[in-house]
Amino acid sequence: MTARTAADAVPLPEYPRPQLRREGFTILNGTWDHAFTAAGAPQPDTWDGPIVVPFSPETELSGVGRQLQPDETLWYRRTFTASARAGERVILHFGAVDQSCRVRVNGVEVVTHVGGYLPFSADVTDALTANPDGPDAPHELVVEVRDVSDTSYHSRGKQRLRRGGIWYTAQSGIWQTVWLETVPTVHVAGLRMRTPGVCDGLAEATLELRVAASDDRAHPVTATVLAEGQVVVRADGVSGDDLLIRIPEPRTWAPEHPFLYDLEIVLGDDRVASYVGLRSVEVAPDARGVPRLHLNGEPYPHIGVLDQGYWPGGLYTAPDDAALVRDIEAMKDLGFTMLRKHIKIEPLRWYFHCDRLGMLVWQDMVNGGRSYKPATITLPVLHPRIRISDRRHAAFGRQDAEGRAEFLRELDATVELLRNSPAVVTWVPFNEGWGQFDAADVAERVRALDPDRIVDHASGWHDQGAGDLRSLHVYFQPIRPARWWGRDGRALVVSEYGGYNLRLPGHDYPEREFGYRRAKDAAELTAQYERLHRRQVIPALERGLSATVYTQLSDVEDESNGILTADRTEVKLDADTVRAINHDIRRRFAAVTTGAPE
Structure with a gap:
C-alpha cells in the first residue's frame, strides 16, 4: 500500500476488537489534518496538511515523513458525525497513541492518556451537545500528542531517535485504529474468561x-456457547460474578486444531459476540521427570520465531489486515508453532488471527527506563554467565520510582487486555535487562493476575531464579544445556538464537548491516541454519530443551537476519529444509518426553 492508496480508502477498516463485538460502530481511520508546533504552543489555526491515520507521521504510508521531536507537539484534527438517542452513549476508542495525548471533542477535553501501546476510550456523548452548530452537525475531534521517545523512562520498545543496529526508527502519534461505538447506557464493559484444567479426552470442561x-452493578446476564452455529449450552448469571459454564465433550484448542467456540452474551439491551478456546498450559515433568512445557496436559514443543512487528512503510502499523495474516500463515506453513511478540503490543486483530489460525504467542511487555548501561545489556551477549541483581535499579536504568510504577500499571493492563486470547500462553516481563527491576516480584505479580499462563520473568540474562522458565539467549556460544538445569522445576528454553544474515539482491537495505553470522547466498544460509539445528538444537532436546525462538521473522532496517525479507515477498531460507527440521524437532521432542521410539 502506498500513501496515495491509503488516503484514497479507509485503512484498516475491520472491526478492531474481535473478542467483544457489537453492531453500531464507525471507523475513523483515513485522512485527517495535522500540524507540528513547539511543545506548549496552543492549538494551531492553520494546519500543515493531510495525514493518513493510523500511520505515524514518520512513515511513508502517513504521507508526512517527519520525525516528531521531544520538544514538539503533534496535532491531529478531523470532523465526524454521531448522535446518541435516549438510552444510548457514544464511545470514542483509540487502539494506541504514542506516547502521551490529550483528546478534545468540540473543544471539550474528553480524555488524557500516557503510554504508547495500550488502548483507551472516552464517553463523548455529553461533548457532542457542545457543538455550536447542533448535535447533528459535524463534530470536531482534536488530538494533541507528545512523544519524548527514549529521552525519558516511558515505555518505548525498540524505538530510538538515533536508530541503528537492534534499535529501530522511533515513531509517534496515532498508530492503531480510531473508532466510534454506540452502546446502551448500561452495557458490557469487559469479559474475563478462564478454562482451568482443560486436557484432551475430558467428558466435560x-x-x-x-x-x-x-x-459496576449487578445485572442479569445470559451467555450462550455455540459450536459451528449450534447451541451447546446456555447459562444465566449476574454481572460481576463468575459464571461457571459446563461444556460437554469439549473440543480443545491447539495449533493443530484451533477450534473456537462462539459466545453470545446479553446484558439488558446490550448484545455482544465473542469466542473462547478451551486449552491449558503449564510447566510439568515429562515421562522422565524433566520439566517441560505442556499444552492440554501433554508435553508440547514451542518452536518459535522472534516477531518484531515492524513494516517498511508503516513501522509499527501493518499496511492492512491481510499483512498480519500473511506473517502468521508464513511461519505456520514452515512448521513453527509459536511467535514471540517482541517488545510490542499488537492490535487485537493480530491476536485474533493467531487464535483462529492456531499459533502460540509469547507476549513481551514493553520496556522502558532511562539509558541502558552496556555492561548490563550488552556484555552478557558474550559472557552470558554475568548476572546482576535487579534490585540495583540504576544499573538497569530504573532509578525513577515513577517509571517503575508506570511499568507495573502497564503490565497489569496488558495482562487484562490479552488474557482471553487462547493463543497467548506465556508472559515475558523483561528482556535482556532492558529496564528490568525486581523481576522475581514482577513474576509473582503476573502469576497473581493470571495463574493460567507461563511466566518467563527474565528472557536472556540476569536470571533472578523466578518464573517458570530458565530462559537463555544464545548467539555466540553453542547450545549445550547442562544436565543440572531444570532441577529447580523450571523448564529450559532458548528464547533467542540464530540471527543469521543474508541480503538478497533486489531489496533495499541500509548501509549498515547488523546480525550474528553472514551468508553469501540462500544456499549457504540454509546450510548454516540446518547445521545449527541438527548439531545443536535437536540434540539439546534430550537434555531438557523445551522451546526455541529463532531470530527472526523478517528483516528490519539494519537487521538482515529475517527468515523473510522486510517487504515479506521472499523466504530467504529453503522452505522445505525448514519444514523438515521443524518436523524432526517435533518427532524428537515426542520421543524424549514420552520415552516412545521415534
Whole structure:
C-alpha cells in the first residue's frame, strides 16, 4: 500500500476488537489534518496538511515523513458525525497513541492518556451537545500528542531517535485504529474468561466467565456457547460474578486444531459476540521427570520465531489486515508453532488471527527506563554467565520510582487486555535487562493476575531464579544445556538464537548491516541454519530443551537476519529444509518426553 492508496480508502477498516463485538460502530481511520508546533504552543489555526491515520507521521504510508521531536507537539484534527438517542452513549476508542495525548471533542477535553501501546476510550456523548452548530452537525475531534521517545523512562520498545543496529526508527502519534461505538447506557464493559484444567479426552470442561457491566452493578446476564452455529449450552448469571459454564465433550484448542467456540452474551439491551478456546498450559515433568512445557496436559514443543512487528512503510502499523495474516500463515506453513511478540503490543486483530489460525504467542511487555548501561545489556551477549541483581535499579536504568510504577500499571493492563486470547500462553516481563527491576516480584505479580499462563520473568540474562522458565539467549556460544538445569522445576528454553544474515539482491537495505553470522547466498544460509539445528538444537532436546525462538521473522532496517525479507515477498531460507527440521524437532521432542521410539 502506498500513501496515495491509503488516503484514497479507509485503512484498516475491520472491526478492531474481535473478542467483544457489537453492531453500531464507525471507523475513523483515513485522512485527517495535522500540524507540528513547539511543545506548549496552543492549538494551531492553520494546519500543515493531510495525514493518513493510523500511520505515524514518520512513515511513508502517513504521507508526512517527519520525525516528531521531544520538544514538539503533534496535532491531529478531523470532523465526524454521531448522535446518541435516549438510552444510548457514544464511545470514542483509540487502539494506541504514542506516547502521551490529550483528546478534545468540540473543544471539550474528553480524555488524557500516557503510554504508547495500550488502548483507551472516552464517553463523548455529553461533548457532542457542545457543538455550536447542533448535535447533528459535524463534530470536531482534536488530538494533541507528545512523544519524548527514549529521552525519558516511558515505555518505548525498540524505538530510538538515533536508530541503528537492534534499535529501530522511533515513531509517534496515532498508530492503531480510531473508532466510534454506540452502546446502551448500561452495557458490557469487559469479559474475563478462564478454562482451568482443560486436557484432551475430558467428558466435560468448565468455562469461567465474568461479565463486567459499565456501571459496576449487578445485572442479569445470559451467555450462550455455540459450536459451528449450534447451541451447546446456555447459562444465566449476574454481572460481576463468575459464571461457571459446563461444556460437554469439549473440543480443545491447539495449533493443530484451533477450534473456537462462539459466545453470545446479553446484558439488558446490550448484545455482544465473542469466542473462547478451551486449552491449558503449564510447566510439568515429562515421562522422565524433566520439566517441560505442556499444552492440554501433554508435553508440547514451542518452536518459535522472534516477531518484531515492524513494516517498511508503516513501522509499527501493518499496511492492512491481510499483512498480519500473511506473517502468521508464513511461519505456520514452515512448521513453527509459536511467535514471540517482541517488545510490542499488537492490535487485537493480530491476536485474533493467531487464535483462529492456531499459533502460540509469547507476549513481551514493553520496556522502558532511562539509558541502558552496556555492561548490563550488552556484555552478557558474550559472557552470558554475568548476572546482576535487579534490585540495583540504576544499573538497569530504573532509578525513577515513577517509571517503575508506570511499568507495573502497564503490565497489569496488558495482562487484562490479552488474557482471553487462547493463543497467548506465556508472559515475558523483561528482556535482556532492558529496564528490568525486581523481576522475581514482577513474576509473582503476573502469576497473581493470571495463574493460567507461563511466566518467563527474565528472557536472556540476569536470571533472578523466578518464573517458570530458565530462559537463555544464545548467539555466540553453542547450545549445550547442562544436565543440572531444570532441577529447580523450571523448564529450559532458548528464547533467542540464530540471527543469521543474508541480503538478497533486489531489496533495499541500509548501509549498515547488523546480525550474528553472514551468508553469501540462500544456499549457504540454509546450510548454516540446518547445521545449527541438527548439531545443536535437536540434540539439546534430550537434555531438557523445551522451546526455541529463532531470530527472526523478517528483516528490519539494519537487521538482515529475517527468515523473510522486510517487504515479506521472499523466504530467504529453503522452505522445505525448514519444514523438515521443524518436523524432526517435533518427532524428537515426542520421543524424549514420552520415552516412545521415534
